[in-house]
Amino acid sequence: MIRIGVFGANGRMGLALLEAATIKEQTQLTGAYVRSGSSLIGVNVNQINSAADKSVCFSDENTLESVDVLIDFTLPDGMRSHLKRAVEQSLPLVIGTTGLTADDMALLENAAKHIPIVFARNYSVGVNVLLNLVQTAATKFGDDLDIEIFEAHHRHKIDAPSGTALAIGESIADAKGWNHEEVAVYDRSQIETEKSQNEIGYSVLRGGDIVGEHTAYFATMGERLELTHKASSRMTFALGAIRAASWLQNKPVGLYDMQDVLDLK
Known part of the structure; x- marks a missing residue:
């Protein structure tokens, strides 16, 4: 069972990811991270998305515990911070953030020398x-x-x-x-x-x-x-990201994409 942590868990994609991690076989939702000071910290995720794991509460994004793979679909500023945290804790990271600059891509490439990363603009x-x-x-x-x-x-x-x-x-x-x-x-x-x-x-x-x-x-x-x-549904992307997270566990360091996950290369 792969333990999944989701950054930006209260956003539109974040809520879909919470549900996808809950319903997908071989994965377990163990982290639902929101910004420090958020009023949602301590609130059960099931109260916001009834299909999400009712045993998990929203928690501070600076406290990463009991996770095997992290998923980030936040904005570029958030992604940069989350990337640093993932490297510090040697946690694999699935990234679906769009609107990244050339400098952001350079950060990803450097981070991928330390942890395995899947980056894709679309996980469908x-x-x-x-x-x-x-x-x-x-x-x-x-x-x-x-x-x-x-x-x-x-x-x-x-x-x-x-x-x-x-x-x-x-x-x-x-x-x-x-x-x-x-x-x-x-x-x-x-x-x-x-x-x-x-x-x-x-x-x-x-x-x-x-x-x-x-x-x-x-x-x-x-x-x-x-x-x-x-x-027609964000669950299309969320389920693809969970599939990428499952694939990423135990992979060697490097920068991968969804074409690698689906063996389309």
């Missing part, structure tokens, strides 16, 4: 299969091709484009032999030329309670291929 099995499919499409269509990526999320999501949209674009760029940062186009409002076929365009929608939708468009003269993934 379907999305990770999609990352493989878009690479096949990008190579088989050839160069006479227009590539666009659309994503939609709830109004509360801060980063745009989403981490998943960027992961899709990066997968396509890798397959085409492109440098993603050189071909990504996020704003065409000041561009007065026609679209280049050596670029990947991004479009974003924010509204309501959309959990997550991503589409990669591959358009040529006369036909268009659309590869779409739609998530």
Whole structure:
């Protein structure tokens, strides 16, 4: 039985993770961490999410006890602090935080020299299969091709484009032999030329309670291929993260991703 601790346990994803760790076989929820001073400290998690383990209470994120693997889907500032704590206590860490900078990625790579880490922008099995499919499409269509990526999320999501949209674009760029940062186009409002076929365009929608939708468009003269993934519940991502945590236990130090977990490489 793998003992799971969740950072940001009172957030939207945190609550889903508490439930997923409770219902998933071979895992046990033993830590539900919130910020120091939170009014939830000492409150049973079952009072906030009735499907979560009723024997566990919210606790201070600075007190990590009786856990084998930690999971973090918080914002970048929180992730940096939690990463430091995980390294200090030699605990494996699953990270789903998006909106990370190049400096943040450097922190992850350095930390992965000391502990095993799974970092993925999306823990859905379907999305990770999609990352493989878009690479096949990008190579088989050839160069006479227009590539666009659309994503939609709830109004509360801060980063745009989403981490998943960027992961899709990066997968396509890798397959085409492109440098993603050189071909990504996020704003065409000041561009007065026609679209280049050596670029990947991004479009974003924010509204309501959309959990997550991503589409990669591959358009040529006369036909268009659309590869779409739609998530209807955060439990999709939570269960994937619990799967990653189970896989990560006893792995050697290193930086892994969901493609490693699902053996898709």
